Amino acid sequence: MIQRDSLTRHLYATDASMYQEVPEGVAFPKTSEDIQQLVRQANTHRFSITARSAGTSLAGQTTGGGVIMDVSRYMTQILEMNEKEQFALVEPGVIRDILNREAGKHQLLFGPDTATTNRCMMGGMIGNNSAGSFSIKYQTTREHVREMEVVLSDGSRATFKPLTPRELEAKKKLDNLEGHIYRSMLKLLERHRELIETSYPHKEIIRRNTGYALDKLLEMQPFRADGRPFNLCELLCGSEGTLAMTVSAKLNLVPKDPHQLLIIPQFKTLEEAMRAAVEIVKYDPAAVELVDHIILDATKGNIEQRKNRFFLDGEPRYILITQFEGQDVAKLHQRAEELRQRLSGLNLGYAYPVVDESDKMKRVWDLRKAGLGLLMGLGEDTRSPSFCEDTAVRVQDLPEYVQEFQQILEKHDTGCVFYAHASVGELHLRPVLDITTPAGLEKMKTIAGEIADLVKKYRGSLSGEHGDGRARAPYIPKVLGEEMMPVLKQVKEIWDPEYIFNPGKIVNPKPMEADLRFSPEYKKPAPETVFSWEKEGSFGEATELCNGAGVCRKLAKSGGTMCPSYMATKEEKDTTRGRANVFRQVFEGDHPDGFASEELREALDLCLSCKACKSECPANVDMAKMKAEFMHGWHEQNGSSLKERFFAEAGKLYPLASITPKLANAITASAPVKWGLEQVFGIDQRRDLPAFAPRSFGSLFKAHQRKGTVQSPEKVVLFVDLFSWYNEPDVAMAAVHTLETMGYEVIISKHKETGRPQLSKGFLKDAQQIVREVLDDFRDYVEAGIPVVGLEPSEILTLRDEFLELCRKDQKELARKLALQSFMFEEFVADHADKLPGSNQKQKVLLHGHCHAKALVGNQPTVEALEAAGYEVEELQTGCCGMAGSFGYEKEHYEVSQDIGELVLFPALREKKEELVCAPGFSCRHQIKDEVSRKAWHPAELIAQRIRGLVD
Known part of the structure; x- marks a missing residue:
């Protein structure tokens, strides 16, 4: 049940945080019984369990030295979609966007909307109490979890949900761990009620997630007569898998507003933007998102995001992406115009474009969602470790808070990226630091302490949605007070007395600087290479580009091409992230395995060298080039096979x-x-x-x-x-x-x-x-x-x-x-389309783009050339065809090749039987011929046929 091979352990040593810790093994449960068995094993053999889904956590909460429990491979089912009662029953590995695609069929949605929705999973959203861009309207995950079925630390199962007073009394009488939890938690809350209420952040702060959510429990019956029913789900949300293991959750769904509209004020200064945010929230927006010039500049160098800059007026330093939602589109435009007039009258901003077309609004949000990955991939000179990026204060406090934050940065001679959720007083503030130097590491620790003091001053939250994890847990005493720490520890021990579940997170943390991926002890890889690696700076820097954001874990229905093999297998080793992590680990250190690594060769086996990561990965990791370099080194050490030579020559x-x-x-x-x-x-x-x-x-x-x-x-x-x-x-x-x-x-x-x-x-x-x-x-x-x-x-x-x-x-x-x-x-x-003969005749053609073309150029030139020749082009939203040169011919890869084609391409072509098919790639045309029995044409053939007047 537990995989303990070296490759798997290295794949799960990191997440999207700055931490790296090789676990003892990794488990992939399929059922609740599997989780129970794993927990019982942990009790018997004294190992810890860290729950993980997509592994996109930024505070290190999905890294651990025991066993990683990955629910993303098998526990991915939507068990029930109830339109009448407006809920969904899901397993923890359900991706948020997949849930909303299904809910959308009933005009419903799950409200919390993180930047990682195309790969983040409900187990992780519950663990971190995720919120996202629309939290001013939908609040956090906590407000949308009705019930949870969990496995407790003794291996027993329990279901938590809102309880009537009678039901609560019955729970207290249970002679098991569940009964002990109810009795002990109620006593703890009553005993420390006053301390909790005076120590925790302002109740006006929607995204307050520091420590355990004891303040939320005090809003319930029996502590408030008019409170909501007692429900421990609200405590489990944000507990980072330290109290129980999620088996399933019943999630609240809400009706979708039929109309949306964006207005995007643009500013020269941060002060203007912050003052404007205070004004904008008065107009009842669904979202107000700050994006700064560092991220906007980074979009220029990203092929995928460059096309999404269409709404920018000149070179703004800051923008506020503001969305209005409602039943009447005319009223949305009226509200946007009133806001424009208000901001203009206050001299806040210089441009206020309105975007109301759905495809263009999606492009704006795609740019916003790419922000985290883009800034994490800016290279070592702009490296921004995530350690204080999740603070939240009241919206009205935001201008002064940001001003004082900047003063701290100036004192330490560093800059900062500013972006995210201005609507709810949470900005993701990421100081630029090089923690591979002793001075940089000390500076990070000093700044972390000073930021925690600043958060305390404004009675804010150290963590808004990314969690305390390893990065912030050492500073919880500064924000909640030393007196609260024994209380939080009691909570942990009520639920998990042996510290089996995710130890060292929230309570009893290691020092912030322990187990860092990059630290003064880190030794950059520096092997001899054939490629010059000029763009990246060096091969070593190329191995460091991946930031763990996990965009490569998106599935085929989310669009794009990266990573085709992962879309088919769902295995971490087949992601760009997984391969990049193994690359870094086998090449770093004093005695690296490097080009002799069997683990890395295995991880690269299903890489199709499609180059999609070169454009779709926010950090622009070029795994095809890295694979070529590694395979060259492998051949140099081990020789090459007849098969490899056959295809190459x-x-x-x-x-x-x-x-x-x-x-x-x-x-x-x-x-x-x-x-x-x-x-x-x-x-x-x-x-x-x-x-x-x-x-x-x-x-x-x-x-x-x-x-x-x-x-x-x-x-x-x-x-x-x-x-x-x-x-x-x-x-x-x-x-x-x-x-x-x-x-x-x-x-x-x-x-x-x-x-x-x-x-x-x-x-x-x-x-x-x-x-x-x-x-x-x-x-x-x-x-x-x-x-x-x-x-x-x-x-x-x-x-x-x-x-x-x-x-x-x-x-x-x-x-x-x-x-x-x-x-x-x-x-x-x-x-040079003006040199083509004109044609008024239109014929429909389906375009399947080539992976390299999409990565380096895009499909648009092919669309324009065909349209100029008189075709009506439908650009299929297909990823890789699965053939990829010789890949699909190789016996060990044939099945995966077919699985990749079946994701989108084959079904799309079977559905659209009448139209012509265009595929610029030779391999693509042959995959289509072999598997769908369709003739696919090269653009040159179609254009020449049009010129000759010979199109069927």
Whole structure:
């Protein structure tokens, strides 16, 4: 039941916090009985249990030295959706967005809305008492949990819910741990009532989550005659898994308002923004979110978020994303206009754009939600450890509180990121510190203490929603007072006398600086590498980029491509985060395993090198490049297999096979040969290898030349890859026809490879040789300013990506120029669409984008090129097709390849049977042909057909 292998333990050593602690093992319960059995084992064998779902906690509460209990793999069911009574019964591994997609079918929703909703899970939201952007309207998770079924520290089960006085008396009489909890908690609350009420934060602060929620229990019967029924669920919310293990929860759902509208005031100074926030809350908003210039600047360098900056007016230093919701859209616009006039009249802000289209509002919120990951991935020079980022004060206190916070920063000569929930007085304030130096570490501890004193001064909360965990627990005495600490300890011991559940969190914490991921003892990896790693600074810095935010854990229905293998397997080792964590751990230290690590090789096995992480990961982790570097080092130490060489060196075999294509096709399609290919090269027998065309592109183009080609001062170099040359020459000929029709003289490049197969298999020296030869041969084209146009996205985009990292130093400037002059075919056509013949006829086409294109360019150029040719394009929201070059052909990967395709792509194509299908990627087209029996066209074919008037 408990996995104790080294890889699994290292995968679960970190979360999104600054901590790293390798556990004894990891358990993946499927049922409540499994959790009970695990708890009983813990009692017998004296180990601790730390509950974890998505592992996106920022205070270290999902790290621990005992057993990590991960509910995210199996306990993911919505057990009941009750529209009439407006509740959902869920297991702790249910993702918040999935819950709301189901609730949305009934015009209901679960209100709390964190920045991590596409991967955070209800168990974690309960543990942290999460709130999110809309807490001014929906408050916190605590207000939406009706009942909880839990496993207690002795292995028994209990259900907590609101109790009538009679039911409460009955609970007190139980002769078990549950009865003991009720009796002891009521006595504790009565005994320490006055101390709790005077020590805890202002009741006006919605997001108060420091310590255990004893103040919330005192609002209930029997302590207040007019209070709500006694319900220990409110204590469990925010208890960080230190009191009980959640089995299921009944969650309150609320009706969705039909209309939303955003107004986004923009400011030059933080003071203006804070004063404006105080005004805005008077207009009954559903959310008011601060985003500062540091995050806004970071969006410029993130491919995924760059397109979401459309609403910004110039370069604001601060913005307040304000959402109004209601039944009448006209009234929402009226309220927004009244707010605009109010702020303008007070000289607060200089621009107030209104956004009311749903797709554009989503883009604004996507930018806001990316904020945490973006700032956590800014690099070591702007590293911001999360230790005081979760404080909350009353909204009216916010301007003065922020001013005093800034004074503390100035005293310590550092800056700060300011963002998040201005509507409820909580800002995520993240000082920039380098805690890998002794001075930086001491400064963090000093600032943490001073911030805790400041929070106490305003009677605020040290933790608003991220939890106390390890980072803030040492400072709870400053905020609640030393007298409260024995009380909190009593709470822990009433529920968990042996400290089995998540010890060291909230009470009895280790020092803040214990078990840090980065500390003065940390030794940055510095192995010899083939890539130059210029963008990241070094290979060592590349291994540090991942911040644990866990965006790579989103599932297919959330959109995007990263990480396709995780979407299929749901295993942490198949996330970018999991792989990055193992990378860092095996390369750091005095005696790193590095390129000899079996664990890392296993973690990388299902990485498809799709490059989605390069754009979708907020920290821009490029796992494809990291994998290539590691596999190169692995080959250097361990040699390479025949199978790996076969896929990397296909270019040597293609010319031979194309001499007699019919014979080659017949041989490779025969059952005995398929069996032999599986045995020798690992090619799954269920796969058909791509057929060789009767005539290669070289032959077809020579025939075309004999008929006469376009002679023009405007020239393009057409890079025809191996697959277009030997397997699908019609694609390349279609490109020639299109480019000539546009008035270009087409020059065919001598080279057919840019090193993509070699890169994907880790043969970097071979790829490096190809890079250097291509650059030398393309020098004249580059110097003449002739654009280079490619048909296969992964091949042509290698010129813009890896070439810059693999070229000789004397070729660096040439490589930069070539990168600027290189285009995917559809990119080039879109940029010169005015040269295409006009067409009024429209035909529907479904577009499945190539992973590398989406990561480095986006689908928009393909959409624009097809539209310019007269097509009506529906961009399918598909991720990876699952083929990914050779990946889908390999026997050990065949099933995963199919599972990935079945996530979105295959069902979408089966549903839309009538439309044309466009897929720029060679692998994608063959995956579609093999698994859906549909013909998929390259954009060049579709555009050429339109030009010729031959579209079916």
